[in-house]
Amino acid sequence: METKTLLSAIEDELKKQVARLDEPHTQLYHEMLTYHMGWTDEGSGTKATGKRIRPLLVLLASAAVGGNWEKTLPAAAGIELIHNFSLLHDDIQDKSETRRGRPTAWTIWGVAQAINAGDGMFILANMAMGDLAETHPAETVLQGERIFQEACLNLTRGQHLDIDYEKRTSIETGDYWKMISGKTATLIATSMELGALFGGADADLRFAYRNFGHYLGLAFQVQDDILGIWGNEAVTGKSAASDLLEGKKSLPVLFGIEKDGNFAQRWTQSNITEADVPELAAMLEREGARQKAQEAADQMTDLALNSLRQADPKGEAGDELFALAKLLLIREA
Numbered sequence: 001m002e003t004k005t006l007l008s009a010i011e012d013e014l015k016k017q018v019a020r021l022d023e024p025h026t027q028l029y030h031e032m033l034t035y036h037m038g039w040t041d042e043g044s045g046t047k048a049t050g051k052r053i054r055p056l057l058v059l060l061a062s063a064a065v066g067g068n069w070e071k072t073l074p075a076a077a078g079i080e081l082i083h084n085f086s087l088l089h090d091d092i093q094d095k096s097e098t099r100r101g102r103p104t105a106w107t108i109w110g111v112a113q114a115i116n117a118g119d120g121m122f123i124l125a126n127m128a129m130g131d132l133a134e135t136h137p138a139e140t141v142l143q144g145e146r147i148f149q150e151a152c153l154n155l156t157r158g159q160h161l162d163i164d165y166e167k168r169t170s171i172e173t174g175d176y177w178k179m180i181s182g183k184t185a186t187l188i189a190t191s192m193e194l195g196a197l198f199g200g201a202d203a204d205l206r207f208a209y210r211n212f213g214h215y216l217g218l219a220f221q222v223q224d225d226i227l228g229i230w231g232n233e234a235v236t237g238k239s240a241a242s243d244l245l246e247g248k249k250s251l252p253v254l255f256g257i258e259k260d261g262n263f264a265q266r267w268t269q270s271n272i273t274e275a276d277v278p279e280l281a282a283m284l285e286r287e288g289a290r291q292k293a294q295e296a297a298d299q300m301t302d303l304a305l306n307s308l309r310q311a312d313p314k315g316e317a318g319d320e321l322f323a324l325a326k327l328l329l330i331r332e333a
Contacts, residue, residue: 003056003320006069010055013073014080015039017128021120028109032117036088036105043102050100053328054187055080058195060321061209064313067199074131075194078148081125083187086155088118093163094246122152136198144197151190158182165249169268173254177218184224185217208311212304212325219300219329225250226293229281244277251296255289263287301329 014037021030034040038048055076062072090096091104092111098104106114129148132141161179165171192213196206228243229252243250247270256263263283266272272280284290304325313321 003324006056006059007052009070009073010052010059010076010080011049013077013128014055017074017077017081017124020124020127029117029120032105032109032113033121035108036084036117036121038100048100048102052080053324054083054191056324057188057191057213057321060317060324061192061195061313062199063317064311064315064321065196065199065201065205065209066314067195067201069199069317071135072132072195072198074128075144075148075198076191078125078128079187079191079194081121081128082148082152082155085118085121085125086159088114088121090159092118093159094242096242132198140197144194147190147193147197151186154182154186156182158184158186162248166247168249171249171254171257173251173258176249176251176254180218180221181214184221185214188217188220189213205311208307212307212311215300215304215307216325216328219297219304222251222293222297222300223329225252226290226297229284230290244280245272245274247272252284252289252293255292256284256287259287259289261287263289297329304329 018030018033018037021033023030031040035044038044038046038050058076058079059069059072063069087099088105091099092106092114096104097107104114105117109117126145126148129141129145132144136144158179158181161175162183165175165179189210190213192209193206196209201209225243225248228248228250244253253267257267258264261283263280266276266280266283305322308321308325312318
């Protein structure tokens, strides 16, 4: 089983789902979604589509428990469409002008149309999940849709906390873990659980796969926080200044606040400009925040890999899961 084969099948399924909007009177609507998905216009291609990590995990989990991954493709598409729904709205809420090295949808078509495009992506995701009824028992599909909807709600819970934390002065690391459990980990955990469910796994095995996805998501987000301050913009496709400028309560920032040193003093003064960012990042590193964040990421990594060993994925798909997990947990973008 080659990852390239799975990724090609994922793109085909995603294009099939988005094509529901490919009608003469909604060509612009369809174009907005195909642009955001990275398929069209200048800069389109692999870098613009992203890694498709979540749908890939769905298919690998399905195959690793002995299922037919091709019958799980609609779930993989549903997960990726929900992820992209959240990105469309996040870009507006964060006022982000670039994503994956290209202008964001709202900067091209305006906020109102970009919100609507995100709403459409949400509906398409749910319609994709409904397609599973063609190849799976109704009871299994209903169970999967409940898991999927809970993930969608948790995703919005996490986003609510993320936005709320920007305005709150007193945030602890425990609050942070609650936020990223919803904002990031829930979709990765659900990817694993849905893959296992539609692959035919029992409840105990699904729980082990879900745990792996949960801890993988936590580790992934902490790594993202580190890259959001010290990452190479040319590699990440996102400005390394944005997180500090937007007042994001990322894990390194929280560690810096707890340290109550020079960084905390400057942070509480607010009015941070882009010119201040390099020195703020340097302060955080000198005060040990980067190292502590990396240690937290390493701890979540260990928990993720231990959960995956407990799940004991089988065959070539199992080998691919371990390889992908290690690739995601040591990254530059």
